[in-house]
Amino acid sequence: MKAKSKTIEFALAAATFLAASNSMAETTLERARATGSITIGISTEVPFSFIEAGQPAGADVVVFKHVASKLGIHEVRAVLSEFSSLIPGLQADRFDVIVAGMYVKPNRCTQVLFTTPMHAQGDAVVTLSGNSKGITSYKSIAADPTIKIGYIAGGTGVGANLTASGISPGQISTYQDNLAGVAALKAGRINAYASTSVIVQTLLNKLNDPTVERVRPFEQPLVDGKTVVGFGAFAVRKGDEDLRDALNVELKKYLGTPEHLNAVGPFNLSSDEIVPALAAETDRLCSE
Template sequence: MKIVGRSAAGWMVLVGLLLATGCDRGRQESASFSTTLERVRSQGKIRLGYANEAPYAYYDTAAGKLTGEAPEIARAVLGEMGVTEVEGVLTEFGALIPGLKAGRFDIIAAGMYITPARCREIAFSNPTYGLGEAFLVKAGNPLGLHSYEEAAAHPTARLGVVAGAVERRYAQATGVPESRIAVLPDAPSAVAAVQAGRVDAYAGTSLTIQNLLSKARDPGIERAEPFRDPIIDGKTVIGYGAFGLRKEDTALLNEFNAHLERFIGSPRHLAVVAPFGFTEADLPGEITAEALCRP
């Protein structure tokens, strides 16, 4: 028994030494690059954080790859920068910003809306699209919910939103009581909540709702039609999606934005995003991340 004990102890020491050596090598490798841009260019690869929400970013099991509006734009833009290998890191939407800041991945590629609150945490590229909102409801829309304001005015309406998504802020800003806002982990959970009657409507972007309906093929649920986008501070809200980066990665952000500017709106861009339901009508126009970050 003593011999076995000494052998196990020796093995543990050896493993510890190997792990320590690996960590030292990792630190040395990181230290050899002064910026994230320098590292990803040298290695030719980058990690993208995503939340598995079609059509923005999701893993296509049939194709065996990460795809969607954001990852495909990232591939095109990063390819122009000499970065040809993309690794997806699946993360809950509400954990994307903490994951980016902790270094789990280098860019958030999830169609994340630019908001002043998020801008205090991370940097954003210029937007790639602008979209309105929609509700997913039971067939017939039993409570007659056609806007956030109507959800707020109804005495019992329960509104589902995804954790970390901007829809929670829209609900709060339009007067939906916190007690009637159900925060759900992801879009499939939100669909299930509508189907089971746990919420009366699920709030998401118009493309998210349309994509979920086409996949669910459930006659028991539908998109609320017509629908009025929320009015906050006297303005109709349009959400602008973009890529998220760490604030210290200014060199990567500037280079990425320079290539992104030439790409967005080009025939190649429109062809890349067409399979995901995006059209020329969804282009962001001249608005910039800097403008959207202002309180």
């Protein structure tokens, strides 16, 4: 009887171990497909990601929901985070995918896996109306050490462009989000605020504030003699190659289609931002 009991106990233990092993081996994609649910990390990066009426919204969120649905994942939950905390949050398993207009950059490629790029854009600068400092480019800021400029913390694309243009660290401040940056501008703590062109235009449209304006014309920064363009993509954890690959399959079917352009049009994205991204390669962007 004891032998039989021991055999049953062993069988139960083996079954428990096997179940645990299978659970441990389950990938993020497999879990998401099995549950029909996935969690994304977003930031207040209008128009790419933000919270509206308690729900995640934005151009990148709309695209993600579409491709996720094609993978059998119909529930998309969101965790709102400061932009600079998105990669640490992904690595800490707080969410499964970064959906926030994040640029594909070599330093980020060492920490996360990026999907195929979805949009491309340059930089833009906001000043108080009248642009009293006469800003026309990042170089014009570098030439006047009294000018102070801000950008979003963790925004390595804009930050790298400021530094590459010769702007000294003492002229640069970072802010937790774009609204905080504009507030600092209006309070006189900085003379200019920089972000990507689509984000700046969307922000100004939303604020409808006559006391601030977009610098036009604005000369795009040059790095190694080339105009700098940022390419935005989704990001997943290292080790989640199957999730990245599955997203890429659906993205390549969707990006640039009339359905896609209609979906992101309300967020101030057009073929001007989409078409250049279609020819971009993530591996090349990660190595530049």
